[in-house]
Structures are given as structure tokens and as C-alpha cells.
Amino acid sequence: MNFANPAALGAALLAVPIIVFYLWRFRLPQMPISAPQLWQEALAAEPSRIAWRPWRGPVSLVVQLMVMALLVLALADPRFDGLRLWRWLTAAAVVLLAVEWPLYQRRWLI
Amino acid sequence: MAKAARNTPVASMTNERARVGRLLASPHDDSVWGGETTGLRDYVPGDDYRYVDWNLCARRGELRTKTFVSGGPRPRYFLLDCSMSMGVGHPTKFDAARRLAAVLGCAALAAGTSVGITAFSGRVLAELPRLCGRNQRLRLLRFLDALALDASPTDLDRAAAVLAGRHQQPGPVAVISDLLNLPDFRKPLERLRQHGYPPRIVQVVAPEEADPPLLGDVELRDVESPRVQRVTLSPHIVARYRELFAQFLASVRRYAARHGLECVQVDSDQSLEAIYAQVLALPRKGKVPSR
Numbered sequence: 001m002n003f004a005n006p007a008a009l010g011a012a013l014l015a016v017p018i019i020v021f022y023l024w025r026f027r028l029p030q031m032p033i034s035a036p037q038l039w040q041e042a043l044a045a046e047p048s049r050i051a052w053r054p055w056r057g058p059v060s061l062v063v064q065l066m067v068m069a070l071l072v073l074a075l076a077d078p079r080f081d082g083l084r085l086w087r088w089l090t091a092a093a094v095v096l097l098a099v100e101w102p103l104y105q106r107r108w109l110i
Numbered sequence: 111m112a113k114a115a116r117n118t119p120v121a122s123m124t125n126e127r128a129r130v131g132r133l134l135a136s137p138h139d140d141s142v143w144g145g146e147t148t149g150l151r152d153y154v155p156g157d158d159y160r161y162v163d164w165n166l167c168a169r170r171g172e173l174r175t176k177t178f179v180s181g182g183p184r185p186r187y188f189l190l191d192c193s194m195s196m197g198v199g200h201p202t203k204f205d206a207a208r209r210l211a212a213v214l215g216c217a218a219l220a221a222g223t224s225v226g227i228t229a230f231s232g233r234v235l236a237e238l239p240r241l242c243g244r245n246q247r248l249r250l251l252r253f254l255d256a257l258a259l260d261a262s263p264t265d266l267d268r269a270a271a272v273l274a275g276r277h278q279q280p281g282p283v284a285v286i287s288d289l290l291n292l293p294d295f296r297k298p299l300e301r302l303r304q305h306g307y308p309p310r311i312v313q314v315v316a317p318e319e320a321d322p323p324l325l326g327d328v329e330l331r332d333v334e335s336p337r338v339q340r341v342t343l344s345p346h347i348v349a350r351y352r353e354l355f356a357q358f359l360a361s362v363r364r365y366a367a368r369h370g371l372e373c374v375q376v377d378s379d380q381s382l383e384a385i386y387a388q389v390l391a392l393p394r395k396g397k398v399p400s401r
Contacts, residue, residue, distance in 0.1 A: 028340060030329045034195035034319060035290045036337070038358065039330060042351035043341060
């Protein structure tokens with residue numbers, strides 16, 4: 001695999017500010033508590049928020065990095081064996097269609 | 111702190127001997143301890159069971175406590191909480207507790223009673239042996255000044271057991287604590303009562319505890335353990351916490367009222383004068399002021 005516009009891969013450096021902003025944003029304010037048992041009792045009123053809370057940050061970061069990676073790939077315009085990616089995808093789709101279409105047709109006939 | 115205490119109105123307030131009796135003494139306390147029996151009086155909750163006239167109780171079904179020739183005023187003790195939970199607040203509950211102990215201790219010394227202080231967290235951290243006499247005030251203040259917070263989890267029951275297990279003249283104990291992080295605050299107080307140390311509850315609360323200032327995503331850091339919990343605080347959760355905290359304070363007041371104990375709940379950011387005025391405003395046994 002090679003790229004029609006390899007310089008665009010430099011845009012992957014955008015991941016750095018994304019990660020920095022993530023770390024900055026998720027450094028939450030700390031609240032010292034002296035009555036943990038009362039807090040646990042109060043938090044038990046809304047358990048769904050507690051269950052989702054630990055995953056919210058990491059999932060958000062992964063989604064952001066994936067979107068950025070797709071954009072960078074699109075800019076870099078990758079080629080597989082001399083074909084542009086979209087051509088390769090189109091060819092693959094045509095092949096799949098060619099294989100699958102008769103099957104669908106047969107099912108409908110049945 | 112010693113210098114600050116000398117410069118505040120505390121010095122003049124402590125001279126008012128009559129005032130110290132409101133928190134650290136009750137009329138019957140000083141007459142109980144001594145040698146020769148002088149008579150009987152009605153039983154009051156908190157009286158040592160050893161001095162109840164059980165023969166009279168069996169004959170007439172009346173609870174009466176024996177009184178003795180006074181062997182001088184009973185000593186006053188302080189159990190001062192130095193656990194990490196006392197480090198919360200601006201100023202901290204610990205500072206407020208030390209100021210309160212300084213005020214009451216100096217007042218007791220000025221009134222001619224001896225004073226002993228036990229600082230505790232998960233264990234007994236330091237003890238001030240019983241001091242007597244007005245000239246001991248500086249020593250008391252220096253002791254309080256040298257105290258620091260300790261990381262071990264609060265164990266009031268252990269401190270109460272140490273105090274109650276000593277071979278010494280018993281007397282009223284002011285328990286200065288937030289009473290938080292305890293499995294059950296009643297057990298150590300019961301223990302003190304049963305051993306002839308009628309407890310007086312001085313509960314110090316930080317305004318931030320009663321009314322948390324944050325909403326949204328926060329990290330709750332337990333001050334007495336390394337545990338940190340990331341949570342999203344909704345108004346509903348905070349309201350529920352406020353309600354639970356108020357219920358806890360009310361349970362302490364109810365317990366004190368039920369057992370006829372003096373109880374005062376002070377905010378850590380109250381001025382020394384306001385705290386002292388609140389302590390003075392204590393009603394007689396069985397009635398507890400609401401916060």
C-alpha cells in the first residue's frame with residue numbers, strides 16, 4: 001500500500017492536541033469528603049450514572065481518534081497495488097455483488 | 111495558636127467561672143465523687159450506676175443517687191478528634207476543634223478544675239496529663255498547638271476505652287469530633303457513660319460538608335482512605351446527600367436528648383465568639399438547640 005499524498009499523514013499529529021485536551025478536560029475537580037458512607041447512599045439513588053461514568057472519557061477519546069484517523073487517511077489518498085482506494089473498494093463491491101446477487105435472486109424466486 | 115488565644119477575647123471570657131459550668135459541668139457532677147455519703151437525690155441520666163442506691167430501688171422502686179461530701183471539683187476531660195476527616199473545611203474543623211478545646215480548657219482551669227486532654231484518631235496520639243491551676247493555661251495551649259492530623263482511620267471507641275480504663279478520678283468528657291467515619295457513634299459514648307465519664311458532645315461540621323459546592327463531573331476523594339471515585343453529581347444526588355447529612359446531625363441531637371447529654375453542633379467557619387456564645391446558650395439536660 002502506498003499513498004498518493006503522503007505529506008497529509010503529518011496531519012496525524014492532530015492526535016497530540018486531541019489527547020492533551022482530553023487529559024486536561026478529564027482532570028476533574030477534586031472534592032475531599034469526610035462522610036463516604038453518606039455519599040455512597042446518595043449515589044445509590046442514580047446507579048446508571050455511576051456505571052456509565054468510568055467509560056465515558058475513554059470511549060469519547062477513541063471515537064475522536066478514529067474520526068481523525070479516517071480524515072487523515074482520506075487526505076493521504078492510499079493506493080493498493082496502484083489502484084486508488086475508491087477504485088479498489090468499487091472493485092470489491094462489484095465482485096461481492098456479482099457473487100451475492102444470484103443468491104438473492106434465487107431466494108426471491110423461491 | 112497560643113499567641114492568638116492570648117490576644118482574643120477568650121482570655122477575658124475564661125475568667126467568668128460561672129459560664130464554664132454550662133458545658134462541662136452539671137450541678138450534680140461535683141457532689142457525686144468523694145468519700146462520705148451525705149444523702150440522696152433523684153437519679154439523672156448519666157449518673158454512675160455505682161452510686162445509685164439499689165437497696166432503696168428494690169424497696170420502693172425509686173431511682174436515687176447517693177451524694178457524697180465533695181472531694182473538690184471533678185476533673186474535666188477532652189477527647190479531641192485528630193483524624194484526617196477533621197482536615198476538611200476553611201478553616202478546618204481541626205482548627206475549630208482546637209480553638210474550642212482551648213477556650214473550654216482555659217475556662218475550666220480558671221474555674222479551679224483540673225483538665226486532661228486526649229488526642230486521638232485510630233489510636234491515642236497524645237495525652238496531656240491532668241493540669242490544675244490558672245498558670246497551666248500556656249501549657250495547655252502549647253499542647254494543642256503541637257497537635258497534627260493523623261492518617262489512621264477514626265476510632266473513638268478505642269480512645270474512650272483507653273480513657274475509661276484508667277485508674278483516675280472520672281469526670282465529664284467533652285468529645286470534640288465530627289463523629290463521621292465511625293461505625294456507630296453511640297457505642298463509645300455509652301462506654302464513657304457507663305464508666306462514670308458523662309460525655310458532652312461537641313460536633314464540629316464544615317459548611318462544605320453540609321452543602322457541597324460542586325455539581326457535574328467531580329472526583330470524590332475520601333480523606334481517610336486513598337479511594338478516589340469519579341462521579342457525576344446531579345442536583346438530585348446532592349439534594350439526597352444534604353438530606354442524609356441533615357438526618358445524621360439530627361440523629362446525634364436525638365441521641366443526646368434521649369440520654370440527657372449536652373450537645374452542641376458548631377460550624378468550622380464560625381468565629382470564636384459565636385462558637386463560645388453557642389456553647390453558653392446550651393440549655394439544661396435533655397434539651398438540645400437545633401442548628
